Amino acid sequence: xxxxxxxxxxxxxxxxxxxxxxxxxxxxxxxxxxxxxxxxxxxxxxxxxxxxxxxxxxxxxxxxxxxxxxxxxxxxxxxxxxxxxxxxxxxxxxxxxxxxxxxxxxxxxxxxxxxxxxxxxxxxxxxxxxxxxxxxxxxxxxxxxxxxxx
Amino acid sequence: xxxxxxxxxxxxxxxxxxxxxxxxxxxxxxxxxxxxxxxxxxxxxxxxxxxxxxxxxxxxxxxxxxxxxxxxxxxxxxxxxxxxxxxxxxxxxxxxxxxxxxxxxxxxxxxxxxxxxxxxxxxxxxxxxxxxxxxxxxxxxxxxxxxxxx
DNA sequence: GTGTAAAGTTAAGTTCGCTTAATAAAAAAG
DNA sequence: CTTTTTTATTAAGCGAACTTAACTTTACAC
Numbered sequence: 001x002x003x004x005x006x007x008x009x010x011x012x013x014x015x016x017x018x019x020x021x022x023x024x025x026x027x028x029x030x031x032x033x034x035x036x037x038x039x040x041x042x043x044x045x046x047x048x049x050x051x052x053x054x055x056x057x058x059x060x061x062x063x064x065x066x067x068x069x070x071x072x073x074x075x076x077x078x079x080x081x082x083x084x085x086x087x088x089x090x091x092x093x094x095x096x097x098x099x100x101x102x103x104x105x106x107x108x109x110x111x112x113x114x115x116x117x118x119x120x121x122x123x124x125x126x127x128x129x130x131x132x133x134x135x136x137x138x139x140x141x142x143x144x145x146x147x148x149x150x
Numbered sequence: 151x152x153x154x155x156x157x158x159x160x161x162x163x164x165x166x167x168x169x170x171x172x173x174x175x176x177x178x179x180x181x182x183x184x185x186x187x188x189x190x191x192x193x194x195x196x197x198x199x200x201x202x203x204x205x206x207x208x209x210x211x212x213x214x215x216x217x218x219x220x221x222x223x224x225x226x227x228x229x230x231x232x233x234x235x236x237x238x239x240x241x242x243x244x245x246x247x248x249x250x251x252x253x254x255x256x257x258x259x260x261x262x263x264x265x266x267x268x269x270x271x272x273x274x275x276x277x278x279x280x281x282x283x284x285x286x287x288x289x290x291x292x293x294x295x296x297x298x299x300x
Numbered sequence: 301g302t303g304t305a306a307a308g309t310t311a312a313g314t315t316c317g318c319t320t321a322a323t324a325a326a327a328a329a330g
Numbered sequence: 331c332t333t334t335t336t337t338a339t340t341a342a343g344c345g346a347a348c349t350t351a352a353c354t355t356t357a358c359a360c
Binding site: 186188213214216217220221224239240241242 | 316317318319320321325326327
């Protein structure tokens, strides 16, 4: 990669590298605790949605309702999830993280972002400022582009 | 996220969002073709290393030699990989992508990066320039940080 | 109220990715 | 030239993550 790389190539490279690194660290940490990546992804969904039904999970993980139900069951057994009736609609199960589940996710996020945080320390104050405004720009563009998605 | 977000938070958010998006698109595309993510990861290894032995793959995928051998076998059967004797050391099998395998990887990378390329189009020329130099800075920092790793 | 739709569970069975253990063949070491 | 190490394969078996199909319970429509 030379100095005259196009913005396109730089962005691709950056995304490529960070994705690879992130997934590798994440997988290592999660597996070292005895959990699988599909389990972890499900926990992450619950983490970000705060509270959701089995069919929400089924939809976002792109598996059948039965599969989602079974995974949730295992994670409840493992003490990472809690399952409760929805007060207004008793068909729906509200799935939430247990304290233990929340701790697992938060620790694994810390693990995931350790190198990200280190990276900031490698930059001069001037660089930090430039990078900050560039990232803000990128995030705005991303949100503009993916309106309505997700 | 407000305007006064720390660089740290911005970086975390950016990495989080891009990783999630990348993996989701990738998984969808790969599965739509009837392949699994572990298979895809193995193909990616071969793609980036150009040529490698079974034990290289075993090491980098962090599975046993037997597991790597079996996955390679399936991918050879599927016509995505080629396996040949190393000319200098006949114990070693040189694994390479077949034309079909290369095509699969390249198409899936195009799929993965479609949104990345779109993003660039959302930026003004001035923004593009700022982002370019910021990314170059970040990549340099990353490479400095991970010296000797990988 | 009766019928239909929605949310979830359970059972049975399949496939995949992995492991350990045994084996073969080539290279390196002595 | 024999022994040891490296590289890879094969066999047997296990658990995880799915699927489809049958079933229960609750909500909603009319």
